[in-house]
Amino acid sequence: MRRFLLLFLLALLARPVAARVKLAALPRRERVEIRLDHGRFTLVEEERIVPLLQSTDRRGNNRVDFSWANTRIDKNSIQFRPIAIRDQGRFRPLRDGEVKVINVSYPPNENALVWEVFSAKACALKVRVSYLISNLTRRFAYRALANNDETHLTLRKYLRISNWSGEGFGEAGVWAGFGPTFRRKIGNQQDLKLLIQRFERVPIKKTFTFDWYTYGALNPAKPLASKVRLHYELQNRRKDGLGAYPLQPGKVRIFIEDKRGGEAFLGEDWARLTPIDDKMRLFLGEARDVICTRTIKSNQRHRVHGNLFHQELVLRYEIENYKKTPVTLDIVERMNRIAQQYGRAPKGGAEWIGGEQTTPALRITTERGHALPVLHATVPAAGEKPQKHVFEFHFTIKNLW
């Protein structure tokens, strides 16, 4: 480590004449803290005990030389803070005027800087040096294991630290931005994966989504059906065993328990940052046992005046559920695309009203915007003979031209 990053103490070099000839004591790192809470920058804080001589007119002030090699430290981010002084064998906080950082000098063409430090008396000073370092990064990853009924899962959260900074840190305190600080040795050119949290029995909701305009035809044999996408939803709240900290973005690998004590891989997704009380939605893949066929049952134009018209449509959904459990299918419709396809591109968002003949069991929500209604259709579990369940959505897109 000391090959790469060194802290020198230049004791009372008043007026050197040779170019940076240094007589140096090498104070060891007493403590290193690595702060990974900022997503883009890593802050390293290290404490060292630096022996200082009393500043006098004859000898001048102390000079503390900090230099590094093969390490990408942001030179302008380096902070030097005296924090305690050894007094009668123990460190105590500094008093006014005991120690002062007078200035800092930057030698040319060197990865180094020199602090000029005034000390009222000879002492051992505990200092903290902080700096931003590149190529010491962190990522988060999750492993989720769902129970066989897909009602709960066990979520493990991992912190992955990649240290390619050129510097190794022995027994550093690592803080990821939440939870406790833990101590680990982080060697140079090392990747560490640490289990930092484990959440048991987190309730999940399984959702099925049908979105014709995003995913298109399922296959040539079923040109009017489309993919049904499968998601797990979990909420980052205390009631569900989470909710202590935001869930950081990262890759989630999802497994499911099989009935023989084993596990099967279900899929993986990138989790977005999920603040406390917010919802995490994980895409698993396609649901093959739920098939939805969408047809345009009716398409009628009603002229209003001149070239102004209303377009009346009926969408028919035929849903087949081959699963042994009831399923709620969320059908996303994009009114602007429908208007464009069957009438005219609307000027601004599509203006539409629902028809009275819409299947009453079809619950419509517009949380994502009025032009993006989501229709929720619940179909029962497959019986002896799976049936097709038909839902109709009647609506009129108004004032097109």
Place this chain on the structure above:
Amino acid sequence: MKRLLTIALLALASATPGVADNVDLVTLPNRDTVQLTIYNSADLTMVRETRHVTLKKGRNELQFSWANTLIDPTSVEFRPRRHKDKIELQTTVFPGQKSQHLIWHIDSKVEGQVEVEVSYFTSGLTWQMDYVAVTDPAEETMRFTGHVRVSNRSGEEYDNAQVRLIVGKVNLVEQIAKLARQRGMTPPAPKSGRYSRLRKEAAEKAFARAGVAGGKRRDEARIIKEGVSEYFMFTVDGHETIPNGWSKRMPAVRASKTKFDIVYRLREHQYGPRPVRFFTWKNDEEHKLGDSPLPNGRVRLFRENGRDGLAYLGEQLVRYVPIKAPVEVNLGPDDLIVAELTKGKTTRRAFRFDKHQRVNGWDEEAAYMQTVRNYRNKPIRFELRRVFGGDVELTPELESTLFDYRTLDTKFNVKPRDKTEFRYKTLTHFGANKKQNRVTLK
């Protein structure tokens, strides 16, 4: 330094023509004091130095040379500090045989040692500010420190110089580096390889003898601040040594327990689609500041993380902040504040038709909901500015004003772990119905 920049009393100090020959015998008076006035708006430093020279009655010749430095020869001036009415500079000669030399012909009515002042403009000395702010864990107050960092890449080494720093924008009709040409040579362009080589060579020469920066000092340099015309001057109390190639950083502004406000701004046209977090305070007495303007500089923000350490919050370049003016630092988007805009029901009416019965004018009424969710444990202040195009009548549900003819300005609070829904309706006149290009608040 003395090898690079010399002032010499020619031993053959008479009207003999030998002074322009290649063989000179000179004495080298030491430099007594140096004052550097560094401007940060241009690559310009005014150097004033005093020396003692021995003059005889009658005509004297003084040679001044500045090999391998970036001095503007047109700016070199000579002034006696005493006996001003008895010492007169008669002519200045730039000898053709020697580059970077000049000879002053001085008529003196006094004999003996006199103190003279030489001043000139040079290039390659710069200074800049940077600031560090460390907030308390609750993000309510902060320690704010500003540092001046003086860099010397002039090719010259300045020992024990008094340093003055000028904040302000001066007008220069020619770059000093361009004027620092060597006679008989094409002037190097400031960014050319020759210019860089010149600087590098000079720096290497000085660096070979340079040591660790700083002289004997018992305490940190005090920065004296004063206004000068439209400029502001920081004078570093005492004397500094700045070897060539080195930079030196000294504390200049210090405040503790400075209160600040946190505000979130959603201005898509300015900051992008996500709300950004601002720390704001003022450069005034109430905020323990205000004894000088804050020159351009990068502000680095940290927070005491409550675990005996710091957390890095971000950094931003702030532009010159006059006394009593606000300081605003943009920390970028905050993952714990989420803003979403949803467009509700849209209806169109008031159709107009042209002679071919085609629609050529209409009104569109639309409802919008701006939801701001605060996942933090503290209430937040949120400022929304949204630009509308066309002839729009706006009906906001929260108190709002118009920032300009087309920009809605609304401010509201969001409780901790809660959300605020700001609904507004727009009635937009299109085509023939459009009379103006402006937003009207209803």
